[in-house]
Amino acid sequence: DQQVKQNSPSLSVQEGRISILNCDYTNSMFDYFLWYKKYPAEGPTFLISISSIKDKNEDGRFTVFLNKSAKHLSLHIVPSQPGDSAVYFCAASTGKLIFGQGTTLQVKP
Amino acid sequence: DAGVIQSPRHEVTEMGQEVTLRCKPISGHDYLFWYRQTMMRGLELLIYFNNNVPIDDSGMPEDRFSAKMPNASFSTLKIQPSEPRDSAVYFCASSFNAGQGYTFGSGTRLTVV
Numbered sequence A: 001d002q003q004v005k006q007n008s009p010s011l012s013v014q015e016g017r018i019s020i021l022n023c024d025y026t027n028s029m030f031d032y033f034l035w036y037k038k039y040p041a042e043g044p045t046f047l048i049s050i051s052s053i054k055d056k057n058e059d060g061r062f063t064v065f066l067n068k069s070a071k072h073l074s075l076h077i078v079p080s081q082p083g084d085s086a087v088y089f090c091a092a093s094t095g096k097l098i099f100g101q102g103t104t105l106q107v108k109p
Numbered sequence B: 001d002a003g004v005i006q007s008p009r010h011e012v013t014e015m016g017q018e019v020t021l022r023c024k025p026i027s028g029h030d031y032l033f034w035y036r037q038t039m040m041r042g043l044e045l046l047i048y049f050n051n052n053v054p055i056d057d058s059g060m061p062e063d064r065f066s067a068k069m070p071n072a073s074f075s076t077l078k079i080q081p082s083e084p085r086d087s088a089v090y091f092c093a094s095s096f097n098a099g100q101g102y103t104f105g106s107g108t109r110l111t112v113v
Helices: none
Strands: A010-014 A019-025 A032-038 A045-051 A056-059 A062-067 A072-077 A086-093 A097-099 A103-108 B005-007 B010-013 B019-024 B031-038 B042-050 B053-056 B065-071 B074-079 B088-095 B108-112
Touching: A010 A019, A019 A032, A019 A086, A019 A103, A032 A062, A045 A056, A045 A062, A045 A072, A072 A086, A086 B042, A097 B042, B005 B088, B010 B019, B019 B088, B019 B108, B031 B074, B042 B065, B042 B074, B053 B065, B074 B088
Parallel strands: A010 A103, B010 B108
Antiparallel strands: A019 A072, A032 A045, A032 A086, A056 A062, A062 A072, A086 A097, A086 A103, B005 B019, B019 B074, B031 B042, B031 B088, B042 B053, B065 B074, B088 B108
């Protein structure tokens, strides 16, 4: 049973526009949420995180939003750049990290 | 620090053969995790260790899979016998904390033919 779900396998946006990646979870006990970014032939790298006691965290072009009532997490990238093209994994923590399936983002020049 | 080091980077083996994947975590990290990446399920946690002791192996798919951590600087994931459905990318990660701050290795791409 998938506790963390990323229902969009892929997303394509134009350079300079906003990218919105979504993630849903089922376990209300998750206390920390993270986004990881993965380039081909490399391991995932940490991007941004948010505690369950907050609803927004911003770091430069990246903002993560948490809606606990909807059990929904989203990552906004503004403005999107071609170098942002990668696979993005949502993860949730309750003592260990549970990852989603990933969303492949393509930013077109 | 060179980060988390995994070997080999690629492994092609025949069905029925034994496969051993290796991982060297970052020095000082108390936690070590083995994940498997597939298209359908994304990154699945197979097993994790704390201070070399296996804590949770509920993600290990079946008895053909085993993992060991004989010391703080080395871990292995073994598949015996291997099957084509085991083909995937296997990642090792380490951290100071069980729920945050994971550093991943570059992965081992396993192909079982």
